[in-house]
Amino acid sequence: MTHPAHPTYRIGQIVPSSNVTMETEIPAILRARESIAPERFTFHSSRMRMTHVTPEQLKAMDADSDRCAVELSDARVDVLGYACLVAIMSMGLGYHRTSEERLHTRTAENGAPAPVVTSAGALVHGLNTLGAKKIALIAPYMRPLTKTVVDYLTHEGIEVLDYTALEIPDNLDVAAHDPARLPGLARALDHSDADAVVLSACVQMPSLGALEEAEQLLGKPVVSAAVCTAHQMLRALDLPAVAPGAGHLLSGAFAHGEPPAVR
Missing domain, CATH: 3.40.50.12500 (Rossmann fold)
Structure with missing residues (x-):
């Protein structure tokens, strides 16, 4: 064949x-x-x-x-x-x-x-693949929904040490968020004990172009939901x-x- x-x-x-x-x-x-x-x-x-x-x-x-x-x-x-x-x-x-x-x-x-x-499952799977038990993350959601994400990951055995909720309610505004801002936002998180950082816990907030810059800046694995x-x-x-x-x-x-x- x-x-x-x-x-x-x-x-x-x-x-x-x-x-x-x-x-x-x-x-x-x-x-x-x-x-x-x-x-x-x-x-x-x-x-x-x-x-x-x-x-x-x-x-x-x-x-x-x-x-x-x-x-x-x-x-x-x-x-x-x-x-x-x-x-x-x-x-x-x-x-x-x-x-x-x-x-x-x-x-x-x-x-x-x-x-x-x-x-959602892929983010859990990806963090497990990295062996990341402790993370910090950035999400564009309002604070209550961001807490839902944190609770979900906690239930999956992943401890969220710190997070930022950008509180952007309109989904098109989420897509318009400048990914160049993300490495700086990530650096401001309490990430010193984190095994990995989630640069975007949302598949609408663009982050691909900033991932490797964030890894260089933080000195640890950086992922996104995408x-x-x-x-x-x-x-x-x-x-x-x-x-x-x-x-x-x-x-x-x-x-x-x-x-x-x-x-």
Whole structure:
């Protein structure tokens, strides 16, 4: 059996209607990967209605995710990413497992079973992959929703030593936040005992271009929810999770999901 020189994978994303970042950062990460590896990717989205990051809109939006999973499975995508971290986390502790299983079932019922990655689950998975038990993070959400994120991660065994809530209620304003501000905001956190720093605990707040600067500034691994999502998508496709310019998690040290070396 012959294999094409450049196998192509279809990347599906379930995206809040006002999200304009995951359809730029995930392709940017995977296009960078194309410069060093043979695989190629195409990108396909289905949208759930959401304009303001409130518990009410998040709950209504999550109910729409089943329709999106079915639509994307019509396109026979190879992996699905649920591109809203706080929507999952606001539905209850550990909910990413419920969502991933349910949405995978929707694709299977449609005759096109595909693995499902949620950005919430991917952040947990990425931090565990790094061996990060203590972190500091930046989130754009209002303070109560940011506390929801902190409680969710705490429940998963990850201690949040310090965090900043930027309190930006409008989702398009979140996308407009200047990523160049993030390294300075990260440096202001109490991060000295942190194993890693989450530069953006939100897939709408852009941070990809600032990740490696923040790693140099802080001297420790820096991730974002988007980078963690890309890492888990690649592993779900059984591909080496590596991409240049996306920080330590995608540097190649964790290309196959192996645990970090014991120091």
